[in-house]
Amino acid sequence: MKIGFIGVGAMAQAIIQGLLKAEFVPAQDILVHSAHQDHYEKYAAQYGLTPKESNTAVVDGSDLVVLAVVPAVVTDVVAEIRGALSAKKTLISIVSGVSLDRLEELTDYNLPILRSLPNINSEFGQGMTAVAANENLTGDRKAQAISLYQATGSVLELKESQFSVFSAISGSAVAYVDFFIDSLSRAGVKYGFTKEMATQIAAQTTLGSAHSLMASKKSPAEMIDKVSSPGGDTIAGILAMEEAGFLPSVIKGIDATIAKSTGNH
Numbered sequence: 001m002k003i004g005f006i007g008v009g010a011m012a013q014a015i016i017q018g019l020l021k022a023e024f025v026p027a028q029d030i031l032v033h034s035a036h037q038d039h040y041e042k043y044a045a046q047y048g049l050t051p052k053e054s055n056t057a058v059v060d061g062s063d064l065v066v067l068a069v070v071p072a073v074v075t076d077v078v079a080e081i082r083g084a085l086s087a088k089k090t091l092i093s094i095v096s097g098v099s100l101d102r103l104e105e106l107t108d109y110n111l112p113i114l115r116s117l118p119n120i121n122s123e124f125g126q127g128m129t130a131v132a133a134n135e136n137l138t139g140d141r142k143a144q145a146i147s148l149y150q151a152t153g154s155v156l157e158l159k160e161s162q163f164s165v166f167s168a169i170s171g172s173a174v175a176y177v178d179f180f181i182d183s184l185s186r187a188g189v190k191y192g193f194t195k196e197m198a199t200q201i202a203a204q205t206t207l208g209s210a211h212s213l214m215a216s217k218k219s220p221a222e223m224i225d226k227v228s229s230p231g232g233d234t235i236a237g238i239l240a241m242e243e244a245g246f247l248p249s250v251i252k253g254i255d256a257t258i259a260k261s262t263g264n265h
């Protein structure tokens with residue numbers, strides 16, 4: 001199976017690295033092209049991928065075509081590859097805010113298409129990806145397309161109406177969790193830790209907390225209660241964070257993310 005990437009930016013690279021680590025396909029069976037020739041040729045050479053001279057050459061050589069460009073250029077790029085696509089190839093879009101209807105409108109109503117929203121953690125096999133297939137993508141073909149994401153983490157089939165919320169609390173939220181880790185780390189620096197040491201402590205604590213939550217099947221609120229000793233330090237911190245608007249600040253950030261992604265197209 002040949003997998004082509006149109007666009008080799010941050011997200012495409014994370015998927016490619018995840019696929020290579022999982023030995024999902026031999027490296028040379030991954031075909032790449034992007035707007036930055038210098039970059040994609042070097043990147044392909046570094047990892048043994050196959051560079052292609054154009055977007056249409058990627059489509060011609062691939063069974064699965066991953067559309068990994070930013071929303072602003074999607075109309076032009078799809079117009080360019082439209083003639084090379086056929087019902088024998090599966091188009092997998094990772095473009096935030098672009099619906100299956102829109103992709104069908106830009107291509108052909110007979111094409112099998114998987115809309116997906118991965119996150120950057122796919123690079124280390126810890127991705128969280130939402131998928132929605134159009135009516136032309138069924139059975140083994142659908143399973144094959146989804147298996148690309150199963151190789152790089154967890155997969156959830158969602159209604160398209162849930163994608164923008166998912167994108168905010170998963171795709172974008174990787175940055176928000178890192179923002180939180182960085183904030184914890186800066187607090188450590190305030191009290192004399194080096195940034196490196198504070199970041200290691202904050203990151204391991206975040207990783208361990210997520211792991212405990214999932215392994216224990218407890219709710220986050222139950223975990224908060226377990227850590228908050230009566231009359232203790234943690235509850236004092238929780239109350240001060242709430243007073244500063246922790247929860248409303250997170251919700252406002254997610255609201256803004258959803259508003260931006262639904263305004264894309």
Ligand SMILES: NC(=O)C1=CN([C@@H]2O[C@H](COP(=O)(O)OP(=O)(O)OC[C@H]3O[C@@H](n4cnc5c(N)ncnc54)[C@H](O)[C@@H]3O)[C@@H](O)[C@H]2O)C=CC1
Nearest residue numbers: 007008009010011034035036068069070071094095096171
């Ligand atoms: N970065 C992330 O964590 C996530 C990104 N996405 C989606 O992935 C897509 C790409 O995002 P990033 O990788 O962050 O952006 P990026 O800016 O890092 O990469 C975009 C890529 O598209 C290429 N490109 C631009 N115009 C092109 C053209 N005409 N033909 C071929 N390639 C072209 C660029 O050369 C670059 O390789 C976006 O649609 C975004 O919504 C989805 C989920 C998570």
Ligand SMILES: O=C(O)[C@@H]1CCC=N1
Nearest residue numbers: 096167168171172173
């Ligand atoms: O920032 C963005 O637009 C993309 C979508 C989800 C994560 N990154």
